[in-house]
Amino acid sequence: ILNHVLIGADQEYSAFRIGMVQFGTTEFRLTPHIDNLEVANSFAITNCFCSQFSRGVYAIFGFYDKKSVNTITSFCETLHVSFITPSFPADGLNQFVLQMRPDIKGPLISLVEYYKWEKFAYLYDSDRGLSTLQAVLDTAAERKWQVTAINVGNLKDEWKDEAYRSLFQDLENKKERRVILDCEQDKVKDIMEQVNDVLKTHYSTRGFVDGDLSKIQYGGANVSGFQIVDFDDPLVAKFDQRWEALEEKEYPGADSRIRYTSALTYDAVQVMTEAFRFLHKQRIDISRRGNNGDCLANPAVPWAQGVEIERALKQVRVDGLTGNIQFDQYGRRVNYTVNVMELKNSGPVKIGYWNEMDKMAVTKSDLFPNDTMGMENKTVVVTTILEAPYVMLKKNAELFTDNERYEGYCVDLAAEIAKHCGFKYQLRIVADGKYGARDAETKIWNGMVGELVYGKADIAVAPLTITLVREEVIDFSKPFMSLGISIMIKKPQKSKPGVFSFLDPLAYEIWMCIVFAYIGVSVVLFLVSRFSPYEWHTEEFEDGQLGPSESTNEFGIFNSLWFSLGAFMQQGCDISPRSLSGRIVGGVWWFFTLIIISSYTANLAAFLTVERMVSPIESAEDLAKQTEIAYGTLDAGSTKEFFRRSKIALFDKMWQYMKSAEPSVFVKNTVEGVLRVRKSKGKYAYLLESTMNEYIEQRKPCDTMKVGGNLDSKGYGIATPKGSALRTPVNLAVLKLSEQGILDKLKNKWWYDKGECGAKDSGSKVSHCRERECVCVSGRARMCMCVCMKTCEYTVSVWAIPSISRLCVCVCVCVCVCVCVCCVCVCVCVCVCVCVCVCVFVCSRRK
Structure with missing residues (x-):
């Protein structure tokens, strides 16, 4: 049995109840003991804590205020009772306090550095903001920033609107147009409404984006902030569906979008459930029967099993509504990611993210205005994939930096696009090495499409096929290359012409x-x-x-x-x-x-004039009607999706074979597919885009070939996020490059000019010579046959001569046959024939 104290608002309480139902388990039952009270009242907090501790609770969940935080943390440290809270992170090292809310000191400083602010005001409303302010001031001392700190927490409610207007009017007079707001959500909304009326040029940042911002959405203030709940995440979207289906009367606050504090509450229930499940599996005894405890005992008697629960809570690692949930030894969130948001006319828009590893990563997917005026000198993140000949590392790539490390068709294409659109760009190889497909279960996009969908890149310049499912989540330019699915097989051995x-x-x-x-x-x-x-x-x-x-x-x-x-x-x-x-x-x-x-x-x-090769496969029909030669596609890509969705009987038959084949016929990348074709001794065919097939056919060891025609017709396009301002200029650039013939020049450069197997005509010429040589050899063989027949005629004509002469004739015939079989040169063959005829004639005269 697990007992809790819940101290919070209506929506947080509803989220707590939903979590109790969602994460309920048959292994044990969670029983909450709930107290609703004013968190700013330290006396009420003390009585409530002692009451719950005397009942024998295992852990306490709740909120605290700046006035009660010290009381709660002191009790928890003394009595070894774990306290899980979505409230602001407390200062100091509190062993038994688990902080669900991530610390925003790092993201805030990184955002200021990104915007290159050197002078700004810092507004906070309570002592809880002092630790963040201190971190900002320490960084400001190192970077020589000018920071004006203002406490707005002591303003009376009846004067607050006028006080805010007066404050920001004074900041406007001092040219302080950059403000950091470190306040609670209600106060942030009040301040921003006043800023919207007074100023049109302020750039304000604040904590986690939450609440209704419609009143300032179309104002002149530029607003940035952080978001801990990614509403594009499938897990959050699924929870949203259940949340919207709740009755507001039974679950107060369910009529509005879930706040980040409610999401943290929901995640806290999951953390506690996972911790107690771990203790249950490990069979650790945490029973408190007969040991309920007295928080006012002197001296204080801590709970002996409290340390076990504290350790189990900190070992939890799960994915919740607020992303990855993980704690360090002091109960603070680690390895978390917060999204960087900007308020646009369409609402809050993600422009990047922050985590402890990458720090500030701004994707700027919506940073450009709707025209091309603001694109100049902007750095665009271009996602691509290592795939020859589109993008390849140079042989001495370690000697170069940034974009100079790469070469290939798409590298040149990206440079041409950037030159026509007038922006700077940074090439970034996709982390998972995939083009982009949606997981059937989680509905999450991977690869380059995922980076565009989730705001990690601005544009994708790669051999990315234009498909319907991708077009639903991203935008494509006009095709810069047309192609189709083709069949690659191992090049068969050339058949040697025989005598006939x-x-x-x-x-x-x-x-x-x-x-x-x-x-x-x-x-x-x-x-x-x-x-x-x-x-x-x-x-x-x-x-x-x-x-x-x-x-x-x-x-x-x-x-x-x-x-x-x-x-x-x-x-x-x-x-x-x-x-x-x-x-x-x-x-x-x-x-x-x-x-x-x-x-x-x-x-x-x-x-x-045709090079003859005996190929076992000539078309897709040949593949489908046999089982000796296996065939497959890339594991994640448009080719696999084409067969999976096809309604054509032939392609559906091929898909049924591919998905059920053992071992799997799918490969992780094109390199693996080509290698499998080369090593399979003709027992594996790889289905891939015709352009890549033609390129590999021109690369050493020149042992693959394309057979049959293309199975479909499609094109490669440059992808941008939905609604991106880059779509129009990129589209125009592609059309211009096509009209100027630059796209054709780039393809010839990387496909044929750099080919390693020679021109196709040279192979035909060699084949012609060999064919004619074989015909000549065949003619020589027939000439030898004629000589043998003539010899037989002479032998028959002299059969009646004496035995000694017949013996001479037989010897001559044998010698003739042996020499003719061994001879290749026609002249030698003729000479031998003449000699034999002379011998036969001499023998016949002796008759």
Whole structure:
């Protein structure tokens, strides 16, 4: 059982009740004991504290005032009772006091340094502001600032309006137009209303932005401040929905937006719950049965288990409505972030943030006016991503600073944009190395889109794809580059042409039809010649005498085949048909061979001018219908989003495969994807933008290639936050660069001029030479075959010669065959053939 004291206003009490319900647990039950009292009354505080301590409370939650803070902290230190409070941070080292409210000394001094104030007034309303004032004065002594400190806490209510007007009129006369307000929210509103009536040029800063500022929203005063509750955070947005659904009668204050003190109250309940859950898991005995205690005992008896609870509370680390909640050994908030806000006509606008690591980080996303007049000499934060050839670190980057450390297409593009728009810029690499996608569960944007959405950058110059979901949260310029999703595979090995590569220009089915047509025409010609009387004739000798009375026909089956072959090779032969029917058959065959040979010659020319590679994948359809080759995309980006949202059956099928594939086919970055393609031995295809695919194809080791056409059509654009004044000038700059041809020059510079694989034509020329060489080798092989056949003819003709001569012929034939197989040079082959013929002739003469 946990007992609490709650000392605060209505809305804080409602936030406390919501927290008790939200963070309730089945492991143990939190039971609050509530006392409502005036926190400025030290006597009432003492009685209340003693009453609760005697009940045996485990911890106390509540607010305090400058008059009661010392009383509460003294009791807690003496009795070892932890006190959790959203009130202003108390001075000194209080071991048992947990400060939920972050200290704004650091953010305030950083903001003054950023605005380069050297003279300003510091208004505070109570002793609680003295510690912050002291820190400002110490810094002012070092930086030689002129600070005028004014206490406005002692002004009577009936005179306060006139007193404020008189005060600021006096400051105006002294040219004190920069004021820091360190006051409670109600007093800040009263002061700012008077400032709005008196002055139009004051630049005022104050504590955490809260409350209704509509009365001064359209005034002349420039107002800056800090915000501990980020209402753009999904966690806060979810809480806001529940908060707005509450009934105001049951939960007082629920009709207005939650204040930062109420958010701190809600977070305090979460901290206490987590601490007691930790103690419960560790089985630490913190029971107070029979040891309720007496706060007025003399001497005082501290609670023995109080230290255990104090340690557990300080070890809590959670994310709440006020961001990261973490404490140091003295119970003070650490590692927190506060947003820097400026009051615009549209309301408070975030212009940056402060944390202990980065200090002041001003993004200036809305710092520019609506025209280009105020852009000159402004430093714009440009977020980008390390992705070749868009942004790359130089080889000797350590010798340079700032923007000079980078090179690439987008680096040159950012310089051109800045030159046309007239502003200075600072390149900043995105921390998580992602382009930008929204988490399906938390709804938080990551990558460069997240930096624009959450005000950490002013502009994104990177290969950022224009998509609908991104366009809903940021603005894009006109596309500076058009592209589409393409397929990258490992470049297959070049197929080596064989001896019969001359058959490749025509399909094998066509060759079979030609062979059958050749045989068929030859048979038809043979039959026609046999039946036609005009093909039969008697032989006539050279002296004019007729031969035997028996008629002969020249078109036997072999001569018919020889005639058809000669016509097909367009060489002709010594015989020709004499009959009309035979000539018709021959004419039809000549016309057929004319068409076939012309088509073959044309295809052969195209075949020799194209580098032949056997690729297993030629399109997205080929990928989708097989499972041997895996394929994937970048894990967070527009390509993955394209497949996830696509309604096309083919792409939906590919998405179903990718999301269920094991191991995962998604990669963290493009470098990993390319490396996976190169190491997978052709078993992985990477889906990426065509521009990046073309670039990598031109980089060593030149072992990747793009196959098929683009799967879609899209463009890269320069992104700015919603409503940013940079959108129009950047858009005009992109159009101007496109019209001047600078965008094309930049692409040629970084894609092809700096390519490492040579021009595409050079590879084709090498391929042509190799193809012709292979054709020549094929011709030599066929010549060797002819020599072998001729040798066989001679062997048959001399088969009847004596055995010794036959042995000589056989030896010559074997030598001929071996030499022809080994020979590459045509001249050597011819010489060998001549020698063999001579040997055969000699052997035959010995017969």
